[in-house]
Amino acid sequence: MEFAELIQKAKEAKEQAYAPYSGFHVGAALRCKDGTIFTGCNIENSAYGPTNCAERTAIFKAVSEGFREFEAIAIISDSKQPTAPCGVCRQVMAEFCSRDFQVLMLGCEGIQRTASLGELLPYAFSLEK
Numbered sequence: 001m002e003f004a005e006l007i008q009k010a011k012e013a014k015e016q017a018y019a020p021y022s023g024f025h026v027g028a029a030l031r032c033k034d035g036t037i038f039t040g041c042n043i044e045n046s047a048y049g050p051t052n053c054a055e056r057t058a059i060f061k062a063v064s065e066g067f068r069e070f071e072a073i074a075i076i077s078d079s080k081q082p083t084a085p086c087g088v089c090r091q092v093m094a095e096f097c098s099r100d101f102q103v104l105m106l107g108c109e110g111i112q113r114t115a116s117l118g119e120l121l122p123y124a125f126s127l128e129k
């Protein structure tokens with residue numbers, strides 16, 4: 001899978017991060033199955049709880065614009081270590097994405113790791129009876 005454009009867009013999205021409390025800036029770029037890309041950054045809040053992660057910002061932007069079929073997301077922060085999505089974001093991904101959805105985790109100095117959503121969230125909750 002071609003990731004160069006997604007990586008570039010995630011880096012650009014990180015520049016918009018609003019993270020005055022943690023100082024941890026995150027950017028994400030989400031590719032829909034038709035090739036459309038939505039980006040997102042983390043948006044913090046003085047009450048902490050309302051903070052939205054970069055991944056969810058990108059997913060919610062896409063869903064709110066009528067897109068629900070996704071194939072991959074790239075995530076980057078200022079950390080040297082690959083930035084992995086938090087548990088809440090994994091659960092939100094599971095709402096819209098299949099087990100083979102690709103998650104590209106990037107470190108700011110080039111270290112990267114990919115995993116499928118099925119690997120990141122095994123035994124995901126489902127309402128299926």
Ligand SMILES: O=c1ccn([C@H]2C[C@H](O)[C@@H](CO)O2)c(=O)[nH]1
Nearest residue numbers: 022024026042053054084085086
């Ligand atoms: O994958 C992640 C992990 C953390 N954050 C944000 C939430 C908070 O603003 C800051 C520190 O946790 O980073 C993300 O956006 N995505």
Ligand SMILES: [Zn+2]
Nearest residue numbers: 053085086089
């Ligand atoms: Zn998250």
